Amino acid sequence: MREDAQTSNDARASPRLPYVALALWVLLAFAVPLISQALNLVDLFAFPLGYLMVAQGSLIGFVLIGLMSARWQDRRDARRAMDS
Amino acid sequence: MALDGSFGSETSASAGASGTAGSALFALMSFAFVGAVLAAGMGASALWGDGGYWAVGIFAAAAVALIAGVRLLRGGAAPVAGGMCIATDTLTGAFFLGIPGAIFASGHDGLAYGLGLGAGGLLMQLVVAPRFARSGAVSLPDLIRRRFPGRVVSLLTLAIITVSMTALLIGGLTAAGLVGMRLLGLDFATATVAAALGVLLCFVVRGTGGTATVNGLLYALLLLALLLPVVMLSAQWYGLPVPQLAYANSLWQLQGMEENLLEQDLADPAYLTPMMTAFLSLSPINFVGLILGLATGVAVLPSLLSVPLAGTSARNARHTALWGLGFVVLVLTLAPAVATHARQAIATLIADRTAAGDLPAWVFTYGKLGLVQVCGQAVSTASMAAQSCAALPDAGTALRLQDIAVDPDIAALALPEIAGLNGALTGLVAIAVMAAVIVTAHALLGVIADAVGLGSSSSAAAQPRGLRLASYAVAASVIAAGTVLATLRFGSIAEIASWGVVIAAAGLFPVVVAALWFRRANTWGALAGMIVGTGALAAYVAAQHYFPVPFFEATAPLSRGGVSGLEYFNELKAAWLDAEPGAAREAAWEALNVHARSVADWWGIRGPATVLLALPLGFLALMIVSLVTPRPETAP
Numbered sequence: 001m002r003e004d005a006q007t008s009n010d011a012r013a014s015p016r017l018p019y020v021a022l023a024l025w026v027l028l029a030f031a032v033p034l035i036s037q038a039l040n041l042v043d044l045f046a047f048p049l050g051y052l053m054v055a056q057g058s059l060i061g062f063v064l065i066g067l068m069s070a071r072w073q074d075r076r077d078a079r080r081a082m083d084s
Numbered sequence: 085m086a087l088d089g090s091f092g093s094e095t096s097a098s099a100g101a102s103g104t105a106g107s108a109l110f111a112l113m114s115f116a117f118v119g120a121v122l123a124a125g126m127g128a129s130a131l132w133g134d135g136g137y138w139a140v141g142i143f144a145a146a147a148v149a150l151i152a153g154v155r156l157l158r159g160g161a162a163p164v165a166g167g168m169c170i171a172t173d174t175l176t177g178a179f180f181l182g183i184p185g186a187i188f189a190s191g192h193d194g195l196a197y198g199l200g201l202g203a204g205g206l207l208m209q210l211v212v213a214p215r216f217a218r219s220g221a222v223s224l225p226d227l228i229r230r231r232f233p234g235r236v237v238s239l240l241t242l243a244i245i246t247v248s249m250t251a252l253l254i255g256g257l258t259a260a261g262l263v264g265m266r267l268l269g270l271d272f273a274t275a276t277v278a279a280a281l282g283v284l285l286c287f288v289v290r291g292t293g294g295t296a297t298v299n300g301l302l303y304a305l306l307l308l309a310l311l312l313p314v315v316m317l318s319a320q321w322y323g324l325p326v327p328q329l330a331y332a333n334s335l336w337q338l339q340g341m342e343e344n345l346l347e348q349d350l351a352d353p354a355y356l357t358p359m360m361t362a363f364l365s366l367s368p369i370n371f372v373g374l375i376l377g378l379a380t381g382v383a384v385l386p387s388l389l390s391v392p393l394a395g396t397s398a399r400n401a402r403h404t405a406l407w408g409l410g411f412v413v414l415v416l417t418l419a420p421a422v423a424t425h426a427r428q429a430i431a432t433l434i435a436d437r438t439a440a441g442d443l444p445a446w447v448f449t450y451g452k453l454g455l456v457q458v459c460g461q462a463v464s465t466a467s468m469a470a471q472s473c474a475a476l477p478d479a480g481t482a483l484r485l486q487d488i489a490v491d492p493d494i495a496a497l498a499l500p501e502i503a504g505l506n507g508a509l510t511g512l513v514a515i516a517v518m519a520a521v522i523v524t525a526h527a528l529l530g531v532i533a534d535a536v537g538l539g540s541s542s543s544a545a546a547q548p549r550g551l552r553l554a555s556y557a558v559a560a561s562v563i564a565a566g567t568v569l570a571t572l573r574f575g576s577i578a579e580i581a582s583w584g585v586v587i588a589a590a591g592l593f594p595v596v597v598a599a600l601w602f603r604r605a606n607t608w609g610a611l612a613g614m615i616v617g618t619g620a621l622a623a624y625v626a627a628q629h630y631f632p633v634p635f636f637e638a639t640a641p642l643s644r645g646g647v648s649g650l651e652y653f654n655e656l657k658a659a660w661l662d663a664e665p666g667a668a669r670e671a672a673w674e675a676l677n678v679h680a681r682s683v684a685d686w687w688g689i690r691g692p693a694t695v696l697l698a699l700p701l702g703f704l705a706l707m708i709v710s711l712v713t714p715r716p717e718t719a720p
Binding site: 015017018021022025028029030033034036037040045046047048050051054055056058059060062063065066067069070073074077 | 192195196198199200202203205206207209210211214215218328329332333335336359360362368371372375376379398399402403405406409410413416417420601
């Protein structure tokens with residue numbers, strides 16, 4: 001009995017693809033570098049924005065996306081664990 | 085089992101794991117502390133008495149150790165220690181020197197390497213790590229063996245892993261060779277062989293198994309080695325000890341200086357690669373393609389998919405990968421600052437009209453080793469430099485920017501000396517690189533031994549003697565091949581190492597994603613995906629390089645050369661056909677070949693960006709073949 005409950009719980013908690021995070025990943029890794037010249041028209045912290053994004057901004061963005069996604073998935077898993 | 089799925093027991097379960105991780109972290113913290121204190125004393129005494137800025141700079145490094153410590157006390161140490169391990173194994177000695185070098189050499193376009201590694205870290209966290217952890221596999225070859233059983237698949241996996249890991253090893257050995265040159269004053273080949281012996285020794289001592297988490301210890305050293313010089317320079321030059329922000333000043337000053345030098349005819353526009361101008365050396369499609377190749381490659385890099393991610397809960401794996409990403413990004417955001425500061429210091433020499441006889445000592449330290457050339461010659465003394473520059477056909481009174489040519493791969497290593505900081509800081513970078521190369525090579529060799537079937541799950545002591553000796557033989561032959569190839573230096577470190585990652589991307593990314601996310605995928609599909617992925621990569625690159633003429637003729641409409649490229653090609657071809665047999669005909673063929681090489685591409689795709697073709701083809705082949713062959717017997 002206990003074994004069965006454990007397995008079904010596992011199947012439910014099986015990680016899903018985080019589509020929103022992946023879309024943001026595409027945006028930061030590929031779209032931003034391609035439009036960096038347009039972004040350069042804006043300055044941030046004395047950097048041209050496009051350059052700043054390619055050099056550091058996107059990288060920091062990746063960490064934030066990872067953080068949000070991990071939190072969101074942890075919460076969802078916890079909710080499922082409680083439901084079952 | 086307790087780790088999997090249940091959340092109440094998370095802390096108690098990881099308490100077992102944190103036995104080793106905990107001690108590792110303690111060692112790490114004391115290590116970072118000792119390093120920081122040593123450097124603080126050294127720097128404060130040697131540089132300037134104003135310790136205020138300095139303390140803030142150290143704070144960044146200490147904060148990492150501190151966060152790790154807090155997590156440790158709360159019992160959640162495993163993801164942090166695992167993250168440090170992943171960060172060290174991602175950066176390796178190769179990218180640690182190679183990425184600042186690439187930015188130093190090609191300005192904006194060199195940023196693609198760092199962006200690719202960071203994007204790969206996130207992709208691994210989102211797509212690969214959680215399900216890999218739940219799959220029960222202990223390594224990537226193990227995952228493929230379980231999910232797609234079959235001898236041919238295993239052999240193909242072994243081939244791809246061997247090529248990919250060897251390329252990364254070559255990058256590492258090149259970095260270690262450069263460091264050895266500087267520290268020991270040896271020539272490059274000897275220094276590389278010495279490093280290779282270190283790698284082999286380390287592998288023999290640790291065996292194929294062992295706790296890879298220990299690699300994480302090195303992360304603090306890597307961070308500190310890169311952080312200290314740039315924090316000092318930021319504080320010294322701009323009064324702001326946050327290099328990621330302060331180097332904006334450096335960027336603009338460099339830009340201004342380079343424009344001035346151009347106006348005064350002291351810089352060659354062909355040689356100059358402005359830091360903030362995009363797409364000078366890589367076209368946009370190749371820039372994005374390189375990022376994609378590195379990202380998908382790092383996400384499935386066989387040397388990363390091991391101990392810290394294997395056999396844990398999905399949640400734990402997710403957080404481990406996240407910490408790894410964070411640690412990698414912390415180092416990567418420093419790389420542009422390192423490159424900019426080095427370039428600024430060199431441009432300042434030219435702008436100040438330094439005479440060839442008055443060049444600073446570092447020019448000759450590295451000149452002696454052939455890593456810096458003054459006026460096209462490796463010089464070891466000031467008088468030699470003056471002679472060399474006077475001998476130039478267009479010798480002017482002042483040095484020009486292109487007259488001081490620094491090997492880009494030493495930019496990070498030499499920055500403290502170039503910028504006039506304490507030379508001990510170069511020593512720190514050197515220690516970090518050597519240690520990282522030797523320690524991360526263990527993961528590269530271990531996964532090859534695993535793919536051969538010599539097992540990585542059991543510890544070295546538990547392994548039968550025969551298997552252990554066999555794994556040494558495998559490691560030794562890989563190291564020997566890597567050393568020979570490294571001494572040829574056929575590219576910059578970043579280029580060589582990223583080929584290793586890109587080969588893993590083309591060959592393994594579709595298969596690993598299918599293994600984790602596509603139940604219908606079967607062995608036939610996996611086989612097709614690997615063959616088509618690596619085949620497309622190899623065929624395209626080889627055709628472009630070795631058979632450009634037939635390649636261009638067959639696919640001219642796809643080329644970015646356009647109408648003018650085609651017309652010129654036809655002209656050259658007619659010239660070749662008309663030429664008299666003999667030297668003239670050979671010269672005409674050579675001209676035709678050179679032109680064809682410059683236009684033989686599809687949509688302008690070249691080099692590592694070929695994954696833009698290989699990945700979709702690999703995925704397509706995998707899906708189609710899987711769907712037309714029977715359903716796999718074992719469910720994932």
